[in-house]
Amino acid sequence: MLEQLIHSFNGNCNPIRMYSGKELKKATNDYSWDRMTHEGWNFQLYKGVHDNHEILVKKFEGDLNSCMDPLELITNEAAIASNMSKQKNVLKLLGCCLETKLPTLVYEFPAKGILSHRIYRCSQLLPWQIKLKIAVEVADAVAYLHYGMCKRFIHRHIKTEHIFLDEDYVAKLSEFQTSVPIPCGETHVDAEVFGAPHHFAPELKICGHYNEKSDVYNFGIVLCEILTGKNIADLQAFQVLVNSKEWESILRKNLHDRSMGQVAECTKLALWCLESDPYDRPTMKEVSTRLRLIKSF
Secondary structure: OHHHHHHHOOOOOOOOEEOOHHHHHHHOOOOOHHHEEEEOOOEEEEEEEEOOEEEEEEEEOOOOOOOOOHHHHHHHHHHHHHHOOOOOOEOOEEEEEOOOOOOEEEEEOOOOEEHHHHHHHOOOOOOHHHHHHHHHHHHHHHHHHHHOOOOEEEOOOOOHHHEEEOOOOOEEEOOOOOOEEEOOOOOOEEOOOOOOHHHOOHHHHOOOEEOHHHHHHHHHHHHHHHHHOOOOOOHHHHHHHHOOOHHHHHHHHHHOOOOHHHHHHHHHHHHHHOOOOHHHOOOHHHHHHHHHHHHOO
16 A cells, blocks of 8 residues: 555655554544544544544445445545645544555544534534635645645545534545546546535536536535535525525524625635536636635625
């Protein structure tokens, strides 16, 4: 795995710690159910304690004979997360364990949990300024993925379930298993369409061409969910709602403060990101710049 990890970034790979299976079993109380913090599509997350520090242990499941090779997915995530470790808005990979059936990854522990839990389930609403800060930070992380690395990468699976929050509500992007690089000199990459259907950018349903604008579309959905505090499963209904008389009252109910000018501009930005034609969407650099301008209002 380590050889694959290093090769995938032309030999440029940040070092990570190797954990033993015994260490991680002890850290998670043998992967006790009460230590599980989240269950994803092919993994479980556990809160652990190692050397008096909290850690997040990502334990994978998967069939080695399936069409999506779990070893390849895990190696992909480890390589990208390792090489983005200096970006403060990416969940930091601390190390891995190769003694388990599938490699287990160990991350910094996000004390405030998963963004989706904070905006869908939590009884205490996040203040608008924190929500806006989170949006800026996620945009920065995605822009770095697109423009700040040795290759241009497409995340492919940006959603609120894959964004974590640390003790100070600093956003941390994660889940790079299915991320793909755009080949040098190309404008897109062909890949199997992956994720929930309502998160697919419209062009993916036609041709399966992923590029930076696919991620911009997904970010638009994240921004809508940050604005409303709701899981956006029906985008068309959301667009109708934005243009209805109910929209302002819904925002006031969910945002609980007086930053309606910023909210209005963020709503326009979200809809720009969700344009059906990818050429009409902004780049993530433009999104990040626009959010910072809105934040300065």
